[in-house]
Amino acid sequence: MSNSINAKLKKVLVIGLGQLGLPVAKYVNDKGFDVSGYDISSEAMIRAQEKIGLKTTTSFRNFDIYIICISTHNSSNITSPQIEGLISVTNKISMEANNGSLVSIESTIPNGTSKKIFELLEHRLHVVHAPHRWYSLDEEKYGVNQLRVIGGVNPCCLKLGLEFYAGHSKCDTEISTDEEILNNYNKHENTNTSFIETQQNFNDSNTLSNNNQLESQTYIQSLEIPMHSVSSIEVAELTKIIENSHRYLQIAFAEELYLYCQANNILFSELRDALNTKWNVEILEPRDGIGGHCLPKDTKMFLTSSKMRSKILQSALEVDTLYRDFLTRREKKLITSVDNLTN
Ligand SMILES: NC(=O)c1ccc[n+]([C@@H]2O[C@H](COP(=O)([O-])OP(=O)(O)OC[C@H]3O[C@@H](n4cnc5c(N)ncnc54)[C@H](O)[C@@H]3O)[C@@H](O)[C@H]2O)c1
Incomplete structure (x- = not known):
């Protein structure tokens, strides 16, 4: 992986083209990224083609960034949470995506979900959670581009996420060291071998200049959304x-x-x-x-x-x-x- 991660951030797949996914896809496209969309509903895909001229696809191959905007409620009871759809989308990403791509979960999820997703992706992809504050009744003021919170499963995930969303990798809070993350991670999970390997791979590939402080740089291509970063992905989920x-x-x-x-x-x-x-x-x-x-x-x-x-x-x-x-x-x-x- 090169030092200039941003140079790779080009092809984006927006998954879930409903109330939230559509404006997200349009915004990302307007920012100059090469955007495609996927939805489990063929009607939603046709609507996206007609309304915003979005390319649609059923293949998850060769994207640099996956933005997940799918519903997280039970289809027969909208007041009841359900993440099965998210799990099935993750399995498809896991089978088709390239190593090192970025997965950003924008859907609302219970805390602990992002790390499960990272596990399902076998630690091969970066995972961030950037929950949405989009408000349909005042899209002008509270649309896609408004101050948002972001957290990463580990520092290199957060760095890549910040580059994509904000165009820089400056953090608002102190980021845990890899050792702290690992200890925290081990409290919740028993399997740590591949996580350690993943950390080593990330470090070897220079995505982190220093494990405790993310190098701050400004990048040319980004969504230019102001982001408030937090030190753990659970905090982002909880917000x-x-x-x-x-x-x-x-x-x-x-x-x-x-x-x-x-x-x-x-x-x-x-x-x-x-x-x-x-x-x-x-x-x-x-x-x-x-x-x-x-x-x-x-x-x-x-x-x-x-x-x-x-x-x-x-x-x-x-x-x-x-x-x-x-x-x-x-x-x-x-x-x-x-x-x-x-x-
Ligand atoms: N709409 C809002 O104002 C808003 C604001 C903040 C957060 N959110 C959150 O964003 C998420 C999406 O909300 P929404 O309002 O866009 O919902 P929505 O029901 O309008 O759209 C969700 C889309 O996801 C698709 N989908 C469901 N399961 C899928 C799967 N397995 N694979 C591919 N596509 C799938 C559906 O077909 C649908 O088109 C939810 O978690 C919601 O809580 C929504």
Whole structure:
């Protein structure tokens, strides 16, 4: 592998051409990379060809970068996390990709997933996680190019990822030494032989100038996205699911306040307006309950990510169920106030 890794970063395959994958493919293409797209759904591939003129392919051979934007929910229940699709895509990358290519997971995933992917790829490819903050209702402001978090399975993965996304390899936090990473890794996994070999291969190929500090250089071709790097890939994984859990909590609190107002004969909108005059208060609207395929799924990912059960998030899930039940029964004119909810 040459010192100028960036010279190799040319051919990009975007996997998953849905709500997120399409704008990602368009953005990467607009930045001058040679982009192709793949989706398990032939309709999604045709849509990508028609909407943004994307080349599509079913072959994963000879790409320098794989960007994964596939869904991570159960197809029959969008609120339930599922990574089987990610595993099958990884198996295909593993069979067809060249050694040393970069795999960037942009889909939202439970913590610990990126290292599993690295394992499945037999440590032959670099793996980073750069979770998305894309927001469909304001793509101008919160589109593909906005400040994002990035973590790598090991320092050379992060270096390559930063080069691709940000155009430099300067880190925001101190990167662990290989020894620290290895110790940490061994706490979770029993197999370490090939990981050591991989580390040696990376070091031999000069992708790292120093194991403790990534060499900072500026590269010509990149996505020019500002990236906040973190010292472990688990932190990157957690940022996304906690971001959405935090939002879930905020909405659940609004739902509970709404139910409180119903039970106590107070006008919610008036109370909310009055509360939001305070500079550090922002009470949201409860609307139709907490929906979509991101907030409920990601909150469940976070809830199951730790041995320590989050009581506050568990309660928030219950509040959302209560609020939806209230809306349904009100629609059917079964109740006039929240008192009747338990009847
Ligand atoms: N949409 C957003 O606003 C947003 C924002 C941040 C993060 N995310 C995350 O990004 C990921 C994708 O979200 P989305 O909104 O684009 O979902 P989506 O359902 O719109 O699109 C997902 C695409 O992935 C494809 N796909 C599923 N399994 C596949 C497989 N095994 N191989 C190839 N393609 C496969 C589907 O056919 C679909 O076209 C999710 O993890 C989501 O949580 C989405």
